[in-house]
Amino acid sequence: MDVEVKVMKKCKYCEMEKPLSQFYESRKNGYTSRCRSCHGVASRKCVICGKEFVGKSRKTCGDACHKKLRPVTFLTCHYCEREYGPVNRLNRKFCSLKCKNKAQATGRKTYRKTLTKARSAQSLLRYHVLAGHIVRPSVCEECGANNRAIEAAHYNYDEPLRVRWLCRSCHRRWDKRDPKHATVIVHRRREDLHPFAERHNPDKKQKDG
Numbered sequence: 001m002d003v004e005v006k007v008m009k010k011c012k013y014c015e016m017e018k019p020l021s022q023f024y025e026s027r028k029n030g031y032t033s034r035c036r037s038c039h040g041v042a043s044r045k046c047v048i049c050g051k052e053f054v055g056k057s058r059k060t061c062g063d064a065c066h067k068k069l070r071p072v073t074f075l076t077c078h079y080c081e082r083e084y085g086p087v088n089r090l091n092r093k094f095c096s097l098k099c100k101n102k103a104q105a106t107g108r109k110t111y112r113k114t115l116t117k118a119r120s121a122q123s124l125l126r127y128h129v130l131a132g133h134i135v136r137p138s139v140c141e142e143c144g145a146n147n148r149a150i151e152a153a154h155y156n157y158d159e160p161l162r163v164r165w166l167c168r169s170c171h172r173r174w175d176k177r178d179p180k181h182a183t184v185i186v187h188r189r190r191e192d193l194h195p196f197a198e199r200h201n202p203d204k205k206q207k208d209g
Contacts, residue, residue: 013038079103111187118182121160125152128161142170154180 008017012033023031024039032039040056048065060066074085077095079102084095094100128134129152139146141164148167153174155162166174 011035011038013041108188110185112183113186114183115157115181117157118154118180121154121157122152124160125154125163134161137165140165140167140170142166142174156180157182 007020009020009023009031010017011023014035014037016035018035020031022035022037024036026032034041041054042056043052043054044058045052046061046065047059048068049061051061053061055061058066060069072086073090074083075087075090075092075095076083077099078093079099080095082095094103125134129136136150136152138150140148140150145167148169150165151168151171152163153166153171154160155164157180164174
């Protein structure tokens with residue numbers, strides 16, 4: 001029976017012997033000279049009160065000095081004009097991802113319809129999977145991922161049971177490289193844009209108008 005031997009290394013800062021898993025990997029020597037806990041720790045001087053302290057890469061000695069260095073900041077959302085904060089960066093423009101998506105929208109909406117042939121092929125395959133005639137694998141054939149939902153990707157809708165089993169990301173990439181033309185555009189329309197979106201998409205507005 002093989003016995004696993006733990007390789008130990010001595011930290012240059014705290015001088016304690018620890019297993020290699022407690023050290024960062026380094027391109028030069030294989031592993032860093034300091035352990036993960038001591039990495040970046042040094043004697044520093046607070047930029048606010050001038051007090052010397054031991055810690056990781058930080059300009060202030062504590063929360064009180066940190067608040068003086070970086071006061072709490074509130075901003076106004078460029079889309080809904082609501083005040084939000086405190087923020088972690090001053091170049092932020094929107095209070096939420098929802099406002100960001102609405103502000104950056106072009107206003108175009110495309111409506112597509114799935115062809116009968118494609119829908120019939122998908123329904124037939126679904127029936128065979130539910131009936132147990134075809135087993136849905138748990139691994140993507142393209143990237144090998146086993147922690148994602150696996151979908152059936154048709155080679156050709158004339159052969160409804162001939163498919164590849166791919167995750168959603170690989171399925172979309174494959175359809176983009178080799179489109180199957182399962183849908184057709186039935187209607188396109190343009191919605192009124194928010195003033196912020198009009199200011200940031202003037203060319204698109206002129207082309208559509």
